[in-house]
Amino acid sequence: MAQGQGDYRILHEADLRAYLAGLPDLKELLGGEPASWAITEVGDGNLNLVFIVKGARGGIAVKQALPYVRLVGESWPLPLSRAHYEYLALSRQAQLAPGLVPAVLHHNEDLALTAMELLEPHIIMRKGLVAATRYPRFVDDITTFMARTLFFTSDLALTAAEKKEAIAAFAGNHALCKITEDLIFTDPYRVAEQNRWTAPYLDGLAASLRDDMDLHVAVSRLKLKFMASPEALIHGDLHTGSIMVTDSQTRVIDPEFAFYGPMGFDVGAVLANLLMAFFASAGHERAPGERAAFEAWVLETVEQVWNQFARKFLDLWRAAAAGDAYPPSLFPGEKGAARLETERQAYMQRLFTDVVGFAAAKIIRRIFGLAHNIDFELIEPPKRRAVSEARAVGLARAMMVETGAFPSIADVIGAAQKLRDWMPELSG
């Protein structure tokens, strides 16, 4: 991974063309004369520049971090170092979950730039969900990704020394963590300039959330867990906009929020975004029941994501425990094995409690915070959107405050089904 000689500069098309032309491996991969390469800036995320570069032979994706939040502008600076943490995380994920992240072709820390395998014809999963597309590979792939990246970076797989060094290696990515701390765990629950929601219909719900002290305690506990529970190397932003899919492939992208945090945050993110796809679906149907099969698939996927994740994680624990936690020597013989197995189940139950809470937080932030998602945003008219959003918030509030009422994934799904056709009272 070559380091650039110069300082950081934002690369415009011509700069990028010249830069790539100077990298023999990429030049070869792209093929043809550099002047013939088609370069398009396609970034639709919140933070970075993303270029698609296509040559006579092949294509690549190039991501460059900007020194500020793209969505907001230069008034919100953000360290370029996030590109390096993203590179570190991508490299680790590629080792642990091969084939489930884009291959890294080149990284330049000074330029905050990474060139990656071009994912084609993959699309952002969220777009597919809005179009009611089902993805048959998704459950197996995302649960493999999560089980392997989380297990192998946890105290179940690493020695305590390795774990502490790994935590320290990502400690500097705190500016990205702070975005999560503010935008997910704080702002949606108070008056904040950047909040928005489907007004005026959700004005009352927004006010009730700001006034709900039990909810504020619950989200504060989750925030503390996010800040001070370095259980594993988490992706940190694992929503359906960070997943690219085809019928036969799944790729997890954009781990720039990666750090050592609570595992439940990643699993909760996936479930939250599926649940939002479910609640949004009613808003997208042009005729009643039109998307029923899709919605059934989404809820089945919610169930399978947890169940298969738990099964794979437990299988790894049984087969590949090499960490300092739960030392095998303390659980000898049949009696020890049986007691440890009971504890493994209890561990997963505690993790599930975290998952339920974090999923709830991820839903609420998409409806009352800064960053919304197209699942809801594309529902028109706004009043109809507000109905879908209010249903999702109804579930999320219960999941966060009455977490004990959701001891299993079936309880989450049951509650979602009950809310499918619930007509909330709207403001305005």
Add this chain to the structure above:
Amino acid sequence: MAQGQGDYRILHEADLRAYLAGLPDLKELLGGEPASWAITEVGDGNLNLVFIVKGARGGIAVKQALPYVRLVGESWPLPLSRAHYEYLALSRQAQLAPGLVPAVLHHNEDLALTAMELLEPHIIMRKGLVAATRYPRFVDDITTFMARTLFFTSDLALTAAEKKEAIAAFAGNHALCKITEDLIFTDPYRVAEQNRWTAPYLDGLAASLRDDMDLHVAVSRLKLKFMASPEALIHGDLHTGSIMVTDSQTRVIDPEFAFYGPMGFDVGAVLANLLMAFFASAGHERAPGERAAFEAWVLETVEQVWNQFARKFLDLWRAAAAGDAYPPSLFPGEKGAARLETERQAYMQRLFTDVVGFAAAKIIRRIFGLAHNIDFELIEPPKRRAVSEARAVGLARAMMVETGAFPSIADVIGAAQKLRDWMPELSG
């Protein structure tokens, strides 16, 4: 804090004399000609060299780390870097709890050497407890030390960014953490060469602990919490041998095990060592009831250590919260303040649960692990010692496995009182 020029070497008396003579501030403090200084090696701890140096004007204590565990020898290497972490921790503790740690006068990272204020006429608290001495300042001082060092290094006082940087700054001290992980949370529960206990009388109890799978699950959960819950900068070895006292002063020494870990580990260590002093006391009495007033003071101290710690920690939280956890903006007005106060109490209750578990682990390791303490060791004959130890283990086992049966410090004290005259069945 000057850095030495050369590499590490073990300083013998003559080397130390020459080294100190070259430090003008210390030379001035000691007074007189270097040749006249009285230098005595007094280290009775497990890891380091400790010299007392006295001159015509004053005295200092000099601590030098050895590249191995002193108690065991060169076969057990241990990084010299621990001296630097100790220096970092001492400096931070001195800022946060002034007057409660020895003043650092000089530190040389290359030599793994620190010169400190000579504590005179302080004695190691554990020795005083064996002699049934009561320390009227102890509760107030140790609770101030713990409340301030733990609160001000927690997410309640630091921003998430500051906290992550601080965690990273101590991550390299993992070799010291591993000693704790092995000797406290693992070895006493399995066959391990370094274990010892009062044989043959505790042979049966040792075997029953090795066979107790509920206990092994409980201690494994505590171990995981120790490894992966960087709540605050903890001392990491806060037993009564790390506390020096007079009637009017308390000084906490030897923070070389310091790292970001669970707060309950420090508080539990203090309580465990007081509880061991209580159970040992019966073994030291020459006539029944001779030490009753001391024992009553010890249990009163157990109660007050928790209660005053909790009160001071809560007072700091109410007055000095500047961290990213529990943002004040989420708890506005009277209603918010009341709900946050309820949550503060719940937070302390969760912390108390940790304290009970960690205290239990600290008791068991002193009876079945490598490092024992004079509270028990000085009881003769061994059979009498075993009786005191078995009582302590009876309490510890219950605290670790049935932690929920100890919702308050009064429950711990009540259980200890009930075991005061219990006659355990001994082996042999």
